[in-house]
Amino acid sequence: MIKRQVFLETISALLIMLFLYASVSKFLDFKTFIGEMNNQPLPNSWTPFLVWAIPLSEIAIATALIFERTRLAGLYTSLVFMIIFTLYAGAILLHFFAYVPCSCGGVISKLNWRQHLVFNLFFVALSVIGIILKRGNSFKTIITTKNKNSFV
């Protein structure tokens, strides 16, 4: 049980590191991030919305993952986010768009799109494992509470 809990904490910590690092990097070099967003094969009219929505959502996910009460919601949101990023990376690799743009901020931008895809898939897997572990924990807590109540 403790091993399982430590594993879940580690998964949450890795996801927090990913989202927090990505968002802080974007804010620290916001001008470049705006340029990178304009450089993506998406309508430039989306840029003013996306440049705020993406890093703020990443901070929200990281915050949700910190607290026990919001962790499951954080894990689900993280899974949705990572699936969207993975599909986007896949679409770029399959040349769905007119050109191949640069990737995102910080050291993650050093990855090419293929490495990016593998990197994203790893975090998709982590989110899935986290959800399974967290749901298992919640289920066990409910059973334990029910059993305790039935003895009272």
Next chain:
Amino acid sequence: MKKIKLLIMTLAILLSIGGAFATRPHYDCTFSTQYFWNGSGYSPAGQFGVNFGCLSSANSCSYVLVNGVYTQCRVGTYASLNADGLPSKK
């Protein structure tokens, strides 16, 4: 268990924020060669204020080449400067 959790979370937060600061780029794009989008590709823009200017807008005025990718540098609308130093908007 609470102590372990606190330790893991603190480490994760500190490492991610510290890492972001540590890997922050330390250069000013305006010192690099500036390019502009001519409608079909990127061309060297020359010197800011001499060869080109940026009209006030939220568009990308000039770009710099970062790791083989044209990244926005100056914000605005590109305008080449004529002999009189007046912008002739493209």
